[in-house]
Amino acid sequence: MVPSCDSLIQAVHISKKMEQNADMMNDRNNEGKTFISANTWEIPVSEMTKNMVNPIRQICDSLLVSSNTKKPLLKLNLGDPTISGALPVCSTAIQAISEALTSRKYEGYAPAIGILEAREAIARHFTHPEAPVTADSVLLTSGCSHAIEMAIEALANPGDNILVPAPGFPLYSTLIKSSNVESRYYYFDIMNDSQLDLAQLKSVIDNRTRAIVVNNPPNPTGIVLSKNQLESILQVAFEKRIPIIADEVYGTMTYNGAEFHPIATLKPKVPILTCDSIAKRFLLPGWRLGWIIIHDRLRFSL
Helix, strand or coil: CCCCHHHHHHHHHHHHHHHHHHHHHHHHHCCCCCCCCCCCCCCCCCHHHHHCCCHHHHHHHHCCCCCCCCCCCCCCCCCCHHHHCCCCCCHHHHHHHHHHHHHCCCCCCCCCCCCHHHHHHHHHHHCECCECCCHHHEEEECCHHHHHHHHHHHHCCCCCEEEEEECCCCHHHHHHHHCCCEEEEEEEECCCCCEECHHHHHHCCCCCEEEEEEECCCCCCCCCCCHHHHHHHHHHHHHHCCCEEEECCCCCCCCCCCCCCCHHHCCCCCCEEEEEEHHHHCCCHHHCCEEEEEECHHHHHC
C-alpha cells in the first residue's frame, strides 16, 4: 500500500523530533569536551602541531617588502646558493643519478639507516686519526635539521631538558619543544670576544639534562669556537655525564684564518652525535640529505 502524503509528512516530523532529542542528549553528554563535529568540521589541532613553529620561516613568510626597482633586492634571510645564479653542474652527481636510475638497484626499500655505499662515503670523508668513523656509525637523514631532531628524540623524554647556545639557531628550541622537552640556554658574550660563561652553563644543568647542543661555527653569530672553549664544554659534559649533539654543518665556512676544530677530534670522554649535511658543505640545501655520525670512544674501546 502506498503511504498517503499526510502520513509521510507526519513521519518526517517525528524523524526531525527524534534528531533534535538526540542532538540535545549529545550536547549534554559532550559538554566541555572537544570533538570533531560532522556538521561544522571543526578539527582540533594537536599540541605537537602547535609546537612546530619555525621562527625563521614565520618571519620570512610575513615579510611583504616592495623592492626598489632601481636597485637589486638582496635577500639575506636564508642561505640560498641559487641567489647568485646557476651554479656549475656536477658531472659526478649526474653520472651517479643516471647509474642509480638505469641500474634499477635502488627502486626497493632501502635500509632504515641509509644505503651502505653512501654511509661508507661519509665515513671515508670524515674519518680522523683521533675520531675514526666507519659506516656502522653513520645514519642518513633528510638534512641536518632532521638529524638534530632525531638526536633529540633519541636522547630525551617529555619533561627532560636540553641545553642550547644563546645567541643561537631558533630551530633548536622548536624541535626540542615539539618533543615536550625543555630548552635551557647557556650564553656566549658576543660583546666580549664570544666568551663562554662556564659557571652559568653548569648552573642550568640538573638530573634531567639529557644533552648539550654545541653549534660550531654557530648560526647566526658566525664565530668559530676555540679549542679551549670546546674542551671546557666537554669537561663539563664529562663531569655531569651528558652527551653532546654537535651541529657542525658550517664546519667548512671559516674566514680570516679562524681554525675549525671538529669536537669529536678533541679526545672526548662523552658520546658525540655529530649532525651535518650537504646543504652548506656542498651548497645543495634542496637535496635534503644529511647524517648523524656517532662518536663513542668508550664504547669502541671496550
